[in-house]
Amino acid sequence: MLSKVLSKNSCAACKFCCSFRRKSLWETPLFPHEIAEKLSHENEYGMVGEFRMSQTVQGVRFDRLVLENNYRTDDPEEEVPCTFLDPQKGCILKGDDKPFDCSIWPLRIMDRNGELVIALTPTCPSIGSTPGENLVELVKSGLGEKIYEYAKTHPYIIKEYHEGFPIIEIGSL
Template sequence: MLSSVLSPGECAECRFCCSFRRQSLWETPLFDSETAEKLSALYPDARFKPRGGAYTIDIDGNYGTDDPEEEALCPFNRNGCILGAEDKPFDCSIWPLRVMRYNGGLAICLTPTCPVISQKPLEVMRELVNGETGDRIAGYARSHPFIIKEYKEGFPVLRIIS
């Protein structure tokens, strides 16, 4: 969905958003119950746990050290995401954009840690979310409220959607 600002080649070399430090576990991808059930059957090594009306990967036990900087990889990343478009979480397709509760409403915000997007002017991202891309994200969030997250300090607000 963000192909105008992110190329597949840039992401293939990075993988940052498919691995998680303990402090980033709030960001693990969310699956609806049907998809989680289907993927559990197809990939028995991938564990899921409920979160906020949906399911997310359970990688809490995948850390080998006490180092807070250690990253645990999403089980669906094997030299790139192995999930097809129908199973890939919407959240993954819009990262580093996030729908967050903000000032009593909802906003599309930018996760500031993507090394590619963080180099782009905020105006480029605002222009993107003020168009059809933002409309689609807002529509999905309204019909799938489990993707809505609490606002995090330091995340630029790109568009208020309600």
């Protein structure tokens, strides 16, 4: 979705969005239970993930990928990659198996005191901490609308707003 502002090559080389420090586990994407169930057993990708029930929204269950057991040290800065990240190829998940959060990263839809906003994750090495003109135009020319529409039926993707995330667009459900 972001190929107009991020090349697949730069994302595949970076992989920053697919690694998590302990303090950023809140950003680990949620998977619909059916997908988590599929990925927690032998599957077409040859990788098996461990999932934990995270929440139920409007009667639909969503699970979070468990990464806490993969840390090897007590260093709070240690990063652990997503189970489905291939070091050479990038994300191995296809189509509907890939979380929407991953498809729109470094964008986030966030709740800022009851107001929905689309914000930039300021730590993306490829985009930087300030949304450029092209990214703002991409959001305003249709991507933002797609994100809000998806959030209507998948409210679990809405994260709590964190200070320092530059807001690109303010919308509503």
